[in-house]
Amino acid sequence: MKTTRRQFIKISSLGIGGAAIAGSGFSMIDFFNLKSKKRTYDLSELNRYPTYCDVCFWKCAGWAYTNKAGKIIKLEGNKKDTHCRGRFCPRGTGGLGMYYDKDRLKTPLIRVEKDGKQSFREASWEEALELVASKMKGIRDKYGQESFALIKHGTPGKHFEHLFNAYGSDTIAEPAYAQCRGPRAEGFKLTFGTTVGSPEATDIRDAKCIVLIGSHIGENMHNSQVQELSDAIDRGISIITVDPRLSTVANKSKYWLPIRPSTDIALLLSWIHVLIYEGLYDKPYVDKYCSGFEELKEHVRHFTPEWAYNITDIKPKKIRDSAREMAKASPAVIVHPGRHVVWYGDDTQRTRAIAILNALLGSWGRRGGFYFKEKKKIPNYPHPGYPEPKWTWKDLNKKYPFAHSGITTEVIRASIPGVDGEHKVKAWMVAGTNLTQSIPDKNLTLKAIENLEFLVVVDLMPMEITGYADVILPECSYLERYDPIRSSTFRTPSIALRSPAAKPKYKSKPAWWMAKQLGKKLGLNEYFNYDDYAEVLDWQLKQIGTSLEEMKKIGVKNFERESGALYLKDNENYRFKTPSGKIELYSKKLKDAGFDPMPIYVAHAKPDEKYYRLIYGRAPMHTFSKTINNPYLNDLKDENFIWINPRIAKIWNIKRNQKIWIKNQDGIISKFPVKVRLTERIRWDSVYMVHGFGHDNKNLSRAYGKGASDSDMITNIKTDPLMGGTGLRENFITFLLDNPHKNVEL
């Protein structure tokens, strides 16, 4: 980036890092003493504090154990918790590293300029918050408070959402929608009238067959799903996996369909064709609950497996056999909706096809298919009503009629003069999301940042986004704070408590405290009518028949269902929450809005010669870019590799473990080299990388310069016209064998 107003600042280059460590009373020596001292402890002699994990969004509940000196020494899952059944995944077990990471943000920082050189200086909380509050007031007076946007992720976001709503801004977005699971939410809502929830309402426990389309359970450690699938393997579940890569779960599958990337809709349509024209679908279910079957039947008439073979590379017999396998298990079959589904810009339509396939198999509302999810309603702590904003995130989404949540990229566009008409957004608070890694087309994000009048970033770690902030507010880790009660959809409603197991290290603070202090400075005291968030939790818990005291002892509380049975009863009259009350195979809603009422296959771009489609995914021990610096998890995997098929490598004369640079179709070159993994697990036309690596902030001492960033390579965005999802998988890369950079320090 050509630096102008907002130079990227590397925090440690200012010498304040050392000062902060000295001031904190913490040193690496403490840490290693903890590590090296031989201990054989008995968990029952230790103190334990309930928490729910913050390393990913599955929010598994567990315990943080502290020794006599008050040090947190171990994290374990809570046996009563449905999300983890007493077993954290590697990230949950290694969550300890978030607390102990010496690279954590340690004190509030404020951007200053001296002799044309910008740097951060340490600030007191009072000074930093006063500055944020004065900017919030300034934006309100100058443009209206709606022009101050909140971009957030996870639990800190909840506290700031309350602050922003009280302040009068609902210009709020999170990358979890348009950069991740948004299309699935809309595709299922259009079909079944409801979303699949999180954790998804997949009844893997009782399924006889599961179909995974690009979804790599086991590499994504969505805990309860991994556990249920593993149990199901013991029971003999048949797995069908569609993936251009032999994923871990593809290797456990009865049918692996190594599809040509971007052709999934053709495969789905041909499966639908087989089910209908071979009479394999659940006829009584479809007759009773679905509308538009005749239109669908006509629509897929010509989408035979032979037609699909030419597009997908999957042999017709395999398409037929796998469709029959699903039908054999029906209704105890799940065509998994996936989670990160922003691929090619027709993603809502693809998830519609998945939903339709499930409907034909009669799996929605059936044992072994999708259960009717339920969650515990938690009453809001009393506060006055929020003021009515003049405009909200909805006004930024107008181009996308089926968007039901803020689109981060639209907030970004509205922050740049002359991009999309009005330049409405003037300032951001970014909480808990590393925007330069989580949002594609980094240059657009940087351009928006360039135009902001103010940027405040709240984070635990010196993620790249902090380098662009005017003010950085250091949040404490989840092991050091209270947070809102976890209440997620599942088979049975449950709640979980997050409580502090230790005092915040350094000068970090919980997000609820920051939000409250800012509220006070903005004259919004009545919205924060408590001294400690524990009071809020205790009040809320008492409304639902428990208390903070009880929850501190048990951590998790499971409740009886109140919404009725988990599954449809035989021949039950059931009204779906769609306009017709039926499962809509044909969507009039889409038709009326000018879109295809049933999914169609449209060919996508293919890589040019010597270019390969970039496919990215997860490694089980990491959550995006968030965990790469975590000492425990970094120890397991400290860099990503680029997976290349050996036949391709031979053409290029690339060797195993060779360090290469990658360049995309727009000429963007990776900042750092990435090691080559030669493997037969990947197709010839594609390469694969684990997402989240290639950090370029030196303050992340373990993560800096390790591997390459897939996000940097994603500059071609295929936007979903229905809901604004940013399709990320039409980016192609080629290899550079010699260092294209001069003077890049490694």
Next chain:
Amino acid sequence: MRYVMVIDTLKCVGCSDCVVACQTENDVPFGYCRDWVTETVTGTYPHVEMELRSERCNHCENPPCVRTCPTGASHVAEGGIVVVTGNECIGCGACIESCPYDARYQHPEEGYVDKCTFCIHRVEKGLKPACVSVCPTRCMYFGDIHDPNSEVAKLLAERKYKVLAPEAGTKPRIYYLI
């Protein structure tokens, strides 16, 4: 009584939770491990198969590390567990060299040689080893192979399995279901 571990490669996803759980349970220093995950891939695309294995000390019936130890620090304890007494170990490294599974490391600060103990301190209290109790796929089983009613004995009676490097003659006691 003979403790063994049975690991189901058909369920393992290679997540390495066993590795982190061991590290936090046993104070394993960063950069070292007592257990680890390997992946082997065979075939050519798209006819490919792979195997994921959580590996550790095999607590062999015929342990070369015990034979080569000059001080007796490496020894076989109750239940057939191969252990190292830290303060008797002189750090000579003979055991490290002799182990065909590369299961041992020298502790960078304490100097003694360290390895998997089957979490005997937990087992004595009626708990499972840390790796077994944390595994989200429940692909690991621990128990007494001499007890015909144990989970491990039953699994080995019913399922196809293999051991690693049988040609080394060490009689390893970690069994992999395949």
